[in-house]
Amino acid sequence: MESASIAEHIPRLRRYARALSGDSHRADDLVQDTLERALAKFHLWRRGSDLRAWLFTIMHNVFINQLKARRELALDDAVADGLQSAPQSDPFELRDLDAALRQLPPEQREVLLLVGLEQLSYAEVSKALGIPVGTVMSRLSRGRERLRAVVSGSANVTSLKAVK
Amino acid sequence: MSNLSETDLHAYADGQLDDARRVQVEAHLAHDAAATESVRVWRAQNEALRAFYNPVLNEPVPQRLLAARPSWGRWPYYALAAGVMAMSFGLGWVTHSYRSDRSAEAAALPRRAAVAYAVYAPEVRHPVEVGADQQDHLVKWLSKRLGNELKVPVLTQQGFDLVGGRLLPGGKGPGAQLMYQDNKGQRITLYISLRDAEPRDTAFRFSQEDKVAVFYWIDGKLGYALSGEMDRASLLAVASVVYRQLNP
Numbered sequence: 001m002e003s004a005s006i007a008e009h010i011p012r013l014r015r016y017a018r019a020l021s022g023d024s025h026r027a028d029d030l031v032q033d034t035l036e037r038a039l040a041k042f043h044l045w046r047r048g049s050d051l052r053a054w055l056f057t058i059m060h061n062v063f064i065n066q067l068k069a070r071r072e073l074a075l076d077d078a079v080a081d082g083l084q085s086a087p088q089s090d091p092f093e094l095r096d097l098d099a100a101l102r103q104l105p106p107e108q109r110e111v112l113l114l115v116g117l118e119q120l121s122y123a124e125v126s127k128a129l130g131i132p133v134g135t136v137m138s139r140l141s142r143g144r145e146r147l148r149a150v151v152s153g154s155a156n157v158t159s160l161k162a163v164k
Numbered sequence: 165m166s167n168l169s170e171t172d173l174h175a176y177a178d179g180q181l182d183d184a185r186r187v188q189v190e191a192h193l194a195h196d197a198a199a200t201e202s203v204r205v206w207r208a209q210n211e212a213l214r215a216f217y218n219p220v221l222n223e224p225v226p227q228r229l230l231a232a233r234p235s236w237g238r239w240p241y242y243a244l245a246a247g248v249m250a251m252s253f254g255l256g257w258v259t260h261s262y263r264s265d266r267s268a269e270a271a272a273l274p275r276r277a278a279v280a281y282a283v284y285a286p287e288v289r290h291p292v293e294v295g296a297d298q299q300d301h302l303v304k305w306l307s308k309r310l311g312n313e314l315k316v317p318v319l320t321q322q323g324f325d326l327v328g329g330r331l332l333p334g335g336k337g338p339g340a341q342l343m344y345q346d347n348k349g350q351r352i353t354l355y356i357s358l359r360d361a362e363p364r365d366t367a368f369r370f371s372q373e374d375k376v377a378v379f380y381w382i383d384g385k386l387g388y389a390l391s392g393e394m395d396r397a398s399l400l401a402v403a404s405v406v407y408r409q410l411n412p
Contacts, residue, residue, distance in 0.1 A: 010229055015220040019213065032229055039400070043368055043407040097216045116210035117217055121180055137171050144174075144206050 006038055009055050012118070016056070019113050020063060020106075022098050030066065034059040053120070056128040060110065067106055100150045108143030111136055168192050173199055177206040272335050274380045277355035277389030278373035280332055280341050285351040285393070292328030292343050302329050306340040310358060312386055317354065317409040319344055322402050324352060334358055335387075352392035352399070354406060359387045368407065370396060379403035383410065 013034060017027035038045075038058050045054050101109055114125045115136075122140075126133045168189065175181045176189040193200045284291055294302040299316065307314045309331055316326060324344035332339045334357030342354040359382050371378045373391075377399045380389035388410070390403045 007230070010225050011221045011223075014223070014225070014229075015217050018220050019217045028226055028229060035229060039397075040368070042400075043404045097212050112209075113213065115178055116206075117213040119178075122175070122178075137174065140174055141170060144209060147209055148205050 005051060006035065006042075006055070009052055010035070012052070013055060013059060016113060016118055017059065019098075019101065019117055020109060022102055030059065030062060033062045033066075037062060050124070053124050053128050056114065056118070056120070057130070060129050063106070063110070096151070100147055103150045104143055104146050108139045108146060111139040112143035112147065115140055173203055174206065177203045178210070273355075273357070273359075273382075273387045274369075274371035274373060274378040274389050274391075276335065276339070276357070277353070277380065277391045278371075278376040278378050280339075280355055281351075281353045281376050281378075281391035281393075282374075284330065284341065284343065285353060291351070293330040295328040296326040298328075299326065306331065306356075309338045310334075310340060310356065310386070312358075312384075314340065314356060315410055316342060317406045319402060319405060322405055323347065324402065327351070332357075350392070350394065352390060352394070352402060355389040355391065357387055358385055368403075370400075372396075381407065 010031065013031050014027060017030040017034075018024060021027045021030055034055065038055055041058070045051065101112075104112065110129060111125060114120045114128065115122070120128065122133050122136050125136045129136070131139075172181065172185065172189055176186060176193075181189065193203065294305065296302075303314055303316055306329060316329075319325075323346045325346075327343040327345050329340055329342045332341050332355075337358050339355060339357030342356070343351055344353070345351045368379065368381045371380065375393050376391050377394060377396050378389050378391045379399060380387065382388075388406070390399065390406055392399050392402070
């Protein structure tokens with residue numbers, strides 16, 4: 001039964017949700033809402049297509065709705081970059097990674113995690129989030145620079161220029 | 165190299181380049197310290213993310229998440245929400261809610277299907293008019309009466325064999341009922357009728373009509389409703405298969 005194959009993805013959905021939300025209870029709420037929506041919409045899933053990518057798409061939609069409900073969703077990546085609070089200047093340790101991720105706008109955090117943590121291809125991320133690959137790349141670039149700046153304690157976030 | 169972009173550097177750091185491109189990027193990095201440092205940082209970020217969050221993979225999955233699996237044959241109470249409330253308030257409440265916030269057809273289809281199920285599923289001697297042994301005739305006959313080519317889903321993998329079918333009144337014209345039975349004698353029916361009007365939406369919906377669970381949807385000119393006296397999750401599993409067979 002296909003629901004069993006959905007269940008196989010639960011650990012990875014939980015890992016991604018944990019990194020995305022930073023709170024284990026909130027993360028499991030996100031996973032639970034995702035699973036329920038997936039089961040209700042399972043007839044829409046095309047057999048043979050990537051089930052994991054489909055589940056990430058559903059989780060993205062649930063996540064965005066939750067952010068909208070909490071009014072945390074930034075209207076624009078650039079504006080969001082400017083609105084973030086000043087990063088702490090402590091030396092970086094692994095345990096600070098979670099706090100550092102909170103400093104990223106959700107849109108950048110999603111892309112950074114799908115690429116870096118879940119190791120999806122850029123095309124898969126584009127499909128899962130319903131955004132062009134160019135947008136994936138610009139969010140990835142900003143997200144990585146933002147994370148680097150937060151971690152190194154630099155308030156000055158400058159985007160790496162294309163090497164021409 | 166002339167056209168190396170930041171995208172190439174990211175793709176290099178993430179191992180998403182083909183061999184030829186990777187060699188080109190490596191050649192470029194040999195004399196670009198800043199780009200090399202960026203790649204190093206990004207890879208370190210990826211590794212840190214995995215090191216930090218991978219332990220989640222080994223945590224036991226909370227019961228509440230496993231309970232959302234229909235293969236357990238149980239649907240958690242929170243997923244049922246509306247269904248459970250409808251049952252506890254009784255059928256009158258259901259009918260009322262349909263009238264207030266859904267089209268009349270949306271209410272009528274599962275109701276008609278559930279009534280047809282309740283009338284014929286317990287029937288011992290004459291559950292169907294035409295048996296599965298005359299399936300070709302059954303399909304031709306019902307297709308002709310409904311004015312649409314009917315497909316008969318095959319549910320043997322789900323444990324249900326076709327018993328046969330019958331002609332029934334639909335909302336505005338004829339309807340058809342296909343009956344299936346498993347080896348324990350449990351029956352489910354697929355009710356098909358012409359839709360009455362332009363549907364407001366064609367979504368896959370659930371309705372609990374007394375003891376009868378119904379999943380229903382509109383597809384083109386036809387409305388479909390799968391009914392059974394079973395829990396929602398088990399019926400959903402079958403309904404998903406029916407839907408996919410009708411919409412390959």
